[in-house]
Amino acid sequence: MICALTVLALSAGAAAVNAAEYNNAGIEAYGRNEWREAISNFEKAYELEPQHETVRHNLCNAHQAAANALAKNADFPAAVKHLELAIGIDPTNPAPLVQLGAYYLRLDMVPEAILRLEEAIELKPGDLDAHEFLGQAYYLDNDLPSARAQWEYVLEMAPDRPGLQERYQKAFREEAVEGDFKRGTSRHFTISYPDDLPTHLRGQVLNLLERAYLEVGRKTGGVYPPGPMQVIAYKEEQFSEATQLESHVGAVYDGKIRVPLTERGEFLNEEELRRRLTHEYVHVVVRYAGGPNVPWWMNEGLAEVLSRNLSSEATTMLRRAHQEQLAFSLSDLEGSQLNVLKPDVLRLAYAQSQATVELMWNRFGQRRFMQMLSDISAGVAPEEALRRNYRRTYSTLEQEVAAGYL
Numbered sequence: 097m098i099c100a101l102t103v104l105a106l107s108a109g110a111a112a113v114n115a116a117e118y119n120n121a122g123i124e125a126y127g128r129n130e131w132r133e134a135i136s137n138f139e140k141a142y143e144l145e146p147q148h149e150t151v152r153h154n155l156c157n158a159h160q161a162a163a164n165a166l167a168k169n170a171d172f173p174a175a176v177k178h179l180e181l182a183i184g185i186d187p188t189n190p191a192p193l194v195q196l197g198a199y200y201l202r203l204d205m206v207p208e209a210i211l212r213l214e215e216a217i218e219l220k221p222g223d224l225d226a227h228e229f230l231g232q233a234y235y236l237d238n239d240l241p242s243a244r245a246q247w248e249y250v251l252e253m254a255p256d257r258p259g260l261q262e263r264y265q266k267a268f269r270e271e272a273v274e275g276d277f278k279r280g281t282s283r284h285f286t287i288s289y290p291d292d293l294p295t296h297l298r299g300q301v302l303n304l305l306e307r308a309y310l311e312v313g314r315k316t317g318g319v320y321p322p323g324p325m326q327v328i329a330y331k332e333e334q335f336s337e338a339t340q341l342e343s344h345v346g347a348v349y350d351g352k353i354r355v356p357l358t359e360r361g362e363f364l365n366e367e368e369l370r371r372r373l374t375h376e377y378v379h380v381v382v383r384y385a386g387g388p389n390v391p392w393w394m395n396e397g398l399a400e401v402l403s404r405n406l407s408s409e410a411t412t413m414l415r416r417a418h419q420e421q422l423a424f425s426l427s428d429l430e431g432s433q434l435n436v437l438k439p440d441v442l443r444l445a446y447a448q449s450q451a452t453v454e455l456m457w458n459r460f461g462q463r464r465f466m467q468m469l470s471d472i473s474a475g476v477a478p479e480e481a482l483r484r485n486y487r488r489t490y491s492t493l494e495q496e497v498a499a500g501y502l
C-alpha cells in the first residue's frame with residue numbers, strides 16, 4: 097500500500113529550499129525504516145509548503161508505513177491514529193482509507209470501518225481490497241444482501257481471492273435462513289430473530305446479554321468491546337441450516353453470536369439461555385482482548401469458567417480421564433478444529449479446558465490471565481505467554497491440573 101517517495105520539485109524562495117531539505121532528510125529516514133524521524137522531517141516540510149502535493153504525499157506515506165509497522169505488532173489503536181492523520185493531510189488518497197478500514201475491522205469497530213471503506217471506494221471505485229473489506233464490514237453489520245453484492249463483484253473480477261468463495265457461500269446460506277428475520281436493538285447488541293418469536297423472548301435475550309456485558313466486563317477488569325454486537329437467534333432447525341453445525345452444539349460465536357432458542361421443539365429455560373449467551377459473549381471479550389490467536393483451551397476454558405460451575409459429572413469424567421491417562425495434552429487442545437470431535441470426547445476437552453483455566457483464574461486472579469491474552473494479542477506465542485505470566489510450561493500446568501483429579 098506504500099508508494100515510492102518522490103523528490104520535491106523546487107519553486108523559488110527560501111521556504112522552498114528549506115522544505116526541500118526537510119523532504120530529502122525525510123526520504124533518507126524513510127529509507128532506513130525510521131518512521132518517526134521521517135514523519136518529523138516531512139511535517140516540517142509540510143509546515144513550510146502545505147499545498148505542495150509531493151510533501152503531502154510523502155508525509156501521508158510515512159504515516160501509512162508507521163501504521164503498518166504498528167499493526168504488525170498488533171498495536172491497532174496506535175496504527176489508527178497515524179492513518180487518521182494521513183487522511184487529514186491527503187484526503188484524496190484512497191490507500192490510507194482502505195488500510196484504516198481494515199484496522200477498524202480488526203478492532204471490531206464496524207460502523208467506523210464502513211464509513212472509511214465507502215469513502216475509499218468513492219475515491220477509487222473498483223479497488224478490490226476496499227470492496228472485499230467493505231463486504232466483510234457489511235457482513236459483520238448483518239447486512240447480508242449488501243455484503244453479497246460487494247463480494248460478488250470482487251469474485252467476478254478475481255475468482256481466486258483466498259478464502260472469499262467460502263465466506264461468500266456461508267453468507268449466502270445464512271441469508272437463505274435469515275433473509276426475513278426482524279431486527280431489534282439494546283444498548284450494545286443488535287438482535288435478528290424469526291418473525292414468530294414471542295416478544296418477551298427477544299427482550300430476554302437482549303437483557304441476558306446486557307447483563308453478561310456488565311458482569312464479564314467487571315470480572316475481566318474492564319474489557320468492554322465496542323458495539324453494536326450482532327446476535328442471531330434461531331429455532332433449532334434454522335440454526336443447523338444456517339451454521340451447518342450438529343445439534344449438540346449449543347451456540348456459536350463466529351464474529352456474531354448465534355444461538356438456537358429451542359431444543360426439541362421447546363424454548364430453552366432462562367438459566368440455560370443465560371449460560372449459553374454468557375459463554376458466547378466471553379468469546380467476544382476474548383477475541384477483543386486476545387486477538388485471533390488465543391488457543392482453543394484458553395478461550396473455551398474461560399467461557400466455561402465465567403458461565404457455569406464445573407458439574408459433578410464433569411469432575412467424575414476428569415478424574416477417570418486422568419487416572420486412565422486419557423486426558424488431552426494442552427497442545428492437543430490448541431486448534432479450532434477440535435469442534436469436529438465426537439460429543440463425548442468434546443465434553444472431556446471442554447471439562448479439561450475449564451479445569452485448567454479455573455486453576456489459573458482462581459489461584460492467580462483475572463489480571464494475570466488478561467495480561468497473558470494481551471501478550472498473545474501482541475504476537476507472543478501462547479506457551480511463551482503462559483511462561484511469562486505464570487512461570488509454567490504446558491507440561492507443568494498439565495501436571496498441576498491432573499494432580500487435582502488423581
Ligand SMILES: [Zn+2]
Pocket residue numbers: 375376379396399
Ligand atoms: Zn465456546
